[in-house]
Amino acid sequence: MFQNNIMSTRPFIIANWKMNLLPDEASQAMNSLVACQKRYSKGLERYSLIVCPSHESISRCNNVLGKKSSPIALGGQDCFWHDKGAFTGEISPISLERLGCTYCILGHSERREILGETDAMIQKKVAHLCAATSLTPIVCVGESRKERNSGRVRSVLKRQLRSALSHVPRRRHVVVAYEPIWAIGARHPITPKECAVALAYIHEQCQGLGIPRMYRAVVYGGSVTHDTVLSFLTKGVSDGVLVGGASSKSAEFHSLLRTIAKIV
Ligand code: PGA
Numbered sequence: 001m002f003q004n005n006i007m008s009t010r011p012f013i014i015a016n017w018k019m020n021l022l023p024d025e026a027s028q029a030m031n032s033l034v035a036c037q038k039r040y041s042k043g044l045e046r047y048s049l050i051v052c053p054s055h056e057s058i059s060r061c062n063n064v065l066g067k068k069s070s071p072i073a074l075g076g077q078d079c080f081w082h083d084k085g086a087f088t089g090e091i092s093p094i095s096l097e098r099l100g101c102t103y104c105i106l107g108h109s110e111r112r113e114i115l116g117e118t119d120a121m122i123q124k125k126v127a128h129l130c131a132a133t134s135l136t137p138i139v140c141v142g143e144s145r146k147e148r149n150s151g152r153v154r155s156v157l158k159r160q161l162r163s164a165l166s167h168v169p170r171r172r173h174v175v176v177a178y179e180p181i182w183a184i185g186a187r188h189p190i191t192p193k194e195c196a197v198a199l200a201y202i203h204e205q206c207q208g209l210g211i212p213r214m215y216r217a218v219v220y221g222g223s224v225t226h227d228t229v230l231s232f233l234t235k236g237v238s239d240g241v242l243v244g245g246a247s248s249k250s251a252e253f254h255s256l257l258r259t260i261a262k263i264v
Helices: 023-039 055-065 093-098 109-114 119-132 145-149 153-164 192-208 229-236 250-262
Strands: 012-016 048-052 072-076 101-106 136-141 174-178 216-221 240-243
Touching (some): 012 101, 012 216, 023 048, 023 055, 023 072, 023 250, 048 101, 055 072, 093 101, 093 119, 119 136, 119 153, 136 153, 145 153, 153 192, 174 192, 192 216, 192 229, 229 250
Parallel strands (some): 012 048, 012 240, 072 101, 101 136, 136 174, 174 216, 216 240
């Protein structure tokens, strides 16, 4: 779906459904999302809408979207660094592609924190995904509250980005999601001003790593709702948003979509 320039595409609205919906609930949510997208299609045409259901729901969601090209793209929430083999419980990047995904979230903080994913593991996942598939990685980075309070935001972002993006081939599109851990599932997101500072630093790092502007998008994630979404999309603060909790509640997500569809 990308042209040569990732930025010639539209701002990203990425829905991370996490493990919030069972397969029948996910296909129901996808059905109503398709209806919502049709209803506000004129306004929503200006965005790239990506939904990342849990793995066991991808196939059903893809069936809802149908074979023809849909304005809603699918993404995985994680995948392994091999395509096949004796890796019990892991997810093949090739299978994601065959199931209809065009994106995949990698390095989400919940995986880093709860499942012990390390920078080295995320590096292998990003490298393999880029080498073996045409999926676009959505690489999550972000600091904890403790790291922020001790003035380590830049050093944490630098370490995570250098590791995750060091084997991205030339001319490969990458989406980086800045998700400060303390702002995920919280009451309030980061302020747009603080967000802009962190995103500018991420852009600087990506540039230094040889990922030119036309091949990268940097989005914000963490407690984005219909009330706050515009503050991250307007005035060029970010190239889009990654929405977690609010995206798996249909009423809330549709109201977010209605909000962004209506801005001129
Ligand atoms: P949240 O999650 O929107 O619920 O804060 C974002 C994420 O974890 O991707």
